[in-house]
Every structure is written in C-alpha cells, then in structure tokens.
Amino acid sequence: MTFDFTDKVVLITGAGAGLGNACALAFADAGAKLVITDICQQSLDRAVVDLASRGAEVLGLINDASDCADVSAMLDSIIERYGRLDIAVNNAGTATPLQEFHEVGEAEFDRVMGVNLKGVWLCMQAEIRQMLKQGGGCIVNMASATSRNTYPNASPYVTSKFAVAGLTRTVAVEYADRDIRINAICPGNVATPLVVSLVEDLSVLATKHAIKRLGTPEEVANGVMFLASDLSSFSTGSLLEVDGGWNAI
Ligand SMILES: NC(=O)c1ccc[n+]([C@@H]2O[C@H](COP(=O)([O-])OP(=O)(O)OC[C@H]3O[C@@H](n4cnc5c(N)ncnc54)[C@H](O)[C@@H]3O)[C@@H](O)[C@H]2O)c1
Numbered sequence: 234m235t236f237d238f239t240d241k242v243v244l245i246t247g248a249g250a251g252l253g254n255a256c257a258l259a260f261a262d263a264g265a266k267l268v269i270t271d272i273c274q275q276s277l278d279r280a281v282v283d284l285a286s287r288g289a290e291v292l293g294l295i296n297d298a299s300d301c302a303d304v305s306a307m308l309d310s311i312i313e314r315y316g317r318l319d320i321a322v323n324n325a326g327t328a329t330p331l332q333e334f335h336e337v338g339e340a341e342f343d344r345v346m347g348v349n350l351k352g353v354w355l356c357m358q359a360e361i362r363q364m365l366k367q368g369g370g371c372i373v374n375m376a377s378a379t380s381r382n383t384y385p386n387a388s389p390y391v392t393s394k395f396a397v398a399g400l401t402r403t404v405a406v407e408y409a410d411r412d413i414r415i416n417a418i419c420p421g422n423v424a425t426p427l428v429v430s431l432v433e434d435l436s437v438l439a440t441k442h443a444i445k446r447l448g449t450p451e452e453v454a455n456g457v458m459f460l461a462s463d464l465s466s467f468s469t470g471s472l473l474e475v476d477g478g479w480n481a482i
Pocket of ligand 1: 246271327423
C-alpha cells in the first residue's frame with residue numbers, strides 16, 4: 234500500500250535516528266513537507282541531508298522535546314516556515330539500562346519520564362493549540378508494546394509508556410469533537426540505536442514476539458502512517474499494536 238501525504242505538514246520529534254528517522258523517510262516518500270527535530274545535532278544534520286537528497290522539503294530543528302521553551306520555539310518555527318501543522322508524530326524517547334527496580338536512581342527516573350512522558354505532554358499541548366486555531370489535525374504518539382505489558386528491569390520506561398497510553402486516550406476524548414484525532418502506536422522491539430545500546434543479545438528479544446523476530450523500522454512507520462492518514466478516520470484514542478503478537482501471547 235502506498236500513502237499520499239502530498240503537501241501535508243508533518244512534524245516528527247526525535248527523527249535523527251531509529252524509528253523517528255524511518256517515519257521521516259516514509260513520510261518524505263509520500264510527499265509530506267517535513268519538520269524533523271532531534272536533541273543531537275549530528276544525527277539531525279545527517280537526517281536533513283539524507284531527506285533533502287531524496288527531494289524532500291525538510292526543516293530540521295535542534296530541540297529538546299522535554300523542554301517547554303524549546304517546544305514552544307519549535308511550534309513558532311513550524312508556523313513561520315509552513316503556516317500550519319497537519320500531523321505530529323511524538324516519537325522522541327529514551328530508556329535506562331536494564332536495572333532492578335530497587336536500584337533505579339531518582340535522576341534516571343526523572344530523565345526517562347521527562348522525555349517519554351513530559352515530552353509527549355508538552356508537544357501535544359503546543360500541537361493542539363495550533364490545531365485548534367487551524368480547525369483540526371492528527372497526532373500519533375510513540376507508545377510501546379510495554380504500554381500494556383511488563384518488561385522486568387525497565388520500570389522507568391514501562392511506567393512512562395503506560396502513562397503515554399493513558400494520556401493519549403484521555404486527550405483524544407477531549408478533542409474528538411474538534412477534528413483532532415490522537416492515537417498511539419505500540420511497537421514491539423526493533424533493532425534501533427537505542428535498543429542495540431541496551432541489549433546485548435537481540436535474539437532473546439526476538440523470542441518475546443509471537444512472530445519470533447524483531448520488527449523493522451519500516452513496519453512501524455507503516456503503522457504510524459496509517460494512524461496519520463484518512464484511512465484511520467474513525468480511530469481516535471486507539472493504541473495500535475505493531476508488535477509481532479507480543480501482547481497477544
Ligand atoms: N526501538 C524499539 O524497539 C522501540 C519499541 C517501542 C517503542 N519505541 C519508542 O520509539 C521511540 C524511538 O525509539 P528508537 O528506538 O528509535 O530510539 P533511538 O535512540 O534509536 O532514536 C531516538 C532519537 O530521539 C532523539 N532524542 C532523544 N531524546 C530526545 C529529546 N529529549 N528531544 C528530542 N530528541 C530526542 C535521539 O537523539 C535519537 O535520535 C521512543 O519513544 C521509544 O520509546 C522503540
């Protein structure tokens with residue numbers, strides 16, 4: 234299936250690497266006008282060059298999704314460049330090294346919750362303020378298979394992703410009658426830089442999935458594009474599992 238996002242203004246946070254980058258490439262190939270952000274200048278620059286070389290119209294912003302002033306400036310830059318924001322993919326996320334619950338430090342908990350939960354909260358607020366002004370829009374939050382399931386020794390991450398699911402659902406209901414759809418995608422494991430940095434043996438991760446392999450970034454991007462497209466026009470407040478059957482086991 235091919236998607237058509239011609240001339241849609243699409244924001245993807247944390248798009249310098251991993252799943253966000255795969256989403257950016259997919260939206261670019263579908264004709265979108267992109268805004269990509271990342272906290273890492275090198276990753277952002279690489280992604281902007283890559284997207285521009287494919288002919289995409291792209292605005293790259295160095296940005297911390299967990300910082301209120303940064304997020305506000307991000308929206309200002311989007312409106313200055315494109316005048317509107319049609320679709321936002323709140324993808325930026327992080328994790329702690331696997332660690333038993335009683336060993337996790339407060340700073341690590343705050344860091345993960347700051348990016349994964351507060352970041353989504355701040356971005357959604359700024360995006361929705363703009364979408365209300367322009368009369369609608371569509372938001373996809375990057376949740377996780379662990380938004381509904383356990384992952385021992387990853388308590389800050391799991392806590393943040395359960396919270397993203399709850400936030401997505403309740404905010405979706407608040408704006409459902411104002412033409413703003415808000416959904417979340419719940420991927421299983423994909424061998425992104427984040428996962429590779431945390432897990433030594435990826436073959437163990439594969440066994441968590443009924444399909445007995447990891448997902449690909451493109452498979453996750455397909456789910457994101459479905460939720461961002463009119464094909465999902467009757468979906469809001471939903472959590473779409475793209476997890477190789479992890480949550481069905
Ligand atoms: N990879 C997986 O298996 C998997 C599974 C489920 C959910 N997710 C979620 O997908 C999202 C992306 O994960 P990934 O695996 O691609 O990670 P990744 O680390 O490979 O890529 C994340 C990108 O986000 C950027 N980033 C980090 N903190 C940021 C911040 N505060 N502001 C802006 N950018 C920031 C990083 O610099 C990086 O370029 C995360 O929300 C993650 O929780 C990943």
